[in-house]
Amino acid sequence: MDIIEKLKEAFVEAYGDDINLDSITADTNLREDLGLNSIGMLAVALSIEEKFGFKFANDDISSIAKVQDIIDIINKNK
Amino acid sequence: MFSKVGYFFYHLARLLSRLVSNGYGITRLDLNMNEVKNKDTHPVLIVANHVSFTDPLFYTGLFPKRQLMYIASELVINDKNKLKSFLLIHTGCIRINRNIYDIEGIRKATEALKKGHSVLIFPEGTLHHENSEELSEIKSGAILLAVQAGVPIIPAYSLKRKHWYGKRVVVVGEEFKISDYTSRKFPTVPEMDVIASALMNKINECREVYEKYEESKAKGNT
Numbered sequence: 001m002d003i004i005e006k007l008k009e010a011f012v013e014a015y016g017d018d019i020n021l022d023s024i025t026a027d028t029n030l031r032e033d034l035g036l037n038s039i040g041m042l043a044v045a046l047s048i049e050e051k052f053g054f055k056f057a058n059d060d061i062s063s064i065a066k067v068q069d070i071i072d073i074i075n076k077n078k
Numbered sequence: 079m080f081s082k083v084g085y086f087f088y089h090l091a092r093l094l095s096r097l098v099s100n101g102y103g104i105t106r107l108d109l110n111m112n113e114v115k116n117k118d119t120h121p122v123l124i125v126a127n128h129v130s131f132t133d134p135l136f137y138t139g140l141f142p143k144r145q146l147m148y149i150a151s152e153l154v155i156n157d158k159n160k161l162k163s164f165l166l167i168h169t170g171c172i173r174i175n176r177n178i179y180d181i182e183g184i185r186k187a188t189e190a191l192k193k194g195h196s197v198l199i200f201p202e203g204t205l206h207h208e209n210s211e212e213l214s215e216i217k218s219g220a221i222l223l224a225v226q227a228g229v230p231i232i233p234a235y236s237l238k239r240k241h242w243y244g245k246r247v248v249v250v251g252e253e254f255k256i257s258d259y260t261s262r263k264f265p266t267v268p269e270m271d272v273i274a275s276a277l278m279n280k281i282n283e284c285r286e287v288y289e290k291y292e293e294s295k296a297k298g299n300t
Contacts, residue, residue: 013266014264015266016262016269039218041179045179046181046222046226058179058182061179061181
C-alpha cells in the first residue's frame with residue numbers, strides 16, 4: 001500500500017465519512033481544501049503516528065500545509 | 079515524569095494544598111447537593127471552569143486520593159513572576175502551548191494519565207477573573223486527551239469564595255464516558271465536537287446545582 005492510501009486511512013479514522021477521500025492528493029492543502037481545524041490536525045497527526053510508527057515533533061506539525069509535507073516527514077522518519 | 083527536585087516539590091505541594099484546602103475549608107457536592115468524600119483512585123480527566131490561579135490547589139485538596147496534575151498554558155508558566163513560574167513547573171503542571179499544534183504537550187498529558195495520575199484541565203482556555211458564572215465554549219482538546227488516554231471525564235464547577243473565611247464549594251458531576259457517545263474506539267473530529275457540547279451540558283448541570291446550593295444557603299436552609 002502506498003503512503004497516500006495509508007494516509008487516507010488515517011484521515012478516515014480522524015474524520016469518518018465527513019471527508020472526501022477522492023479529493024486527497026499530495027497537493028491537497030489540509031486547512032484550505034479539507035477544512036481541518038487545530039483539533040483536526042492533532043487528531044490526524046495522532047492517527048498517522050499510530051499507522052506509521054513514529055512521533056511528530058511540534059515543529060513538524062507547524063510546518064505542515066499540504067499532504068506532501070506529511071509524506072516528507074514520514075519519509076524522513078523511515 | 080518528574081526530576082528529583084520536581085518529585086520533591088510535587089509531593090510537598092500536594093501536602094500543602096491538602097492542608098490549606100482543609101484549613102480553608104472546601105465542600106464537595108454531588109448533583110443531589112449531598113456532601114461527598116472522594117475515595118476513588120483511578121485516573122480521570124477532571125474538566126472544570128477556571129476562576130482563580132488557586133484552582134489547582136483546591137482541586138488537589140478535593141481529590142486527595144488522586145495524584146493530580148494539571149494543564150497550564152505556556153504563557154502562564156512563562157510568567158514574569160519567577161516564583162510563580164518555578165512553582166508551576168515543579169508542582170505537577172503540564173505545559174500546553176495553545177498557540178501551536180502542541181502534540182508533545184498532549185502526549186505528556188496522555189502519558190501522565192496512563193501512568194495513573196489524574197489530570198485537571200480548564201478547557202475554556204482562559205481564566206474568568208470576574209468570577210463569572212457564564213461558561214465559555216469548551217474546546218474539543220479535552221475530549222481528544224480523554225480519548226487518547228482512555229479515561230473517563232469528571233465535570234466540575236466552582237466559583238471563588240465570596241469571603242476569605244467562607245468555604246469553597248465545588249460541585250462534581252458523575253463520570254462522563256466517551257464510549258457512551260460513540261461506537262468507535264476513537265471518535266471522529268465531528269463527533270468530538272458533539273461530545274464537547276454534551277460535556278458542556280454536564281458542567282452546566284453542575285453550575286445549576288451550585289446556584290441552587292448558594293440560593294438555599296442564602297435562605298438559611300442548609
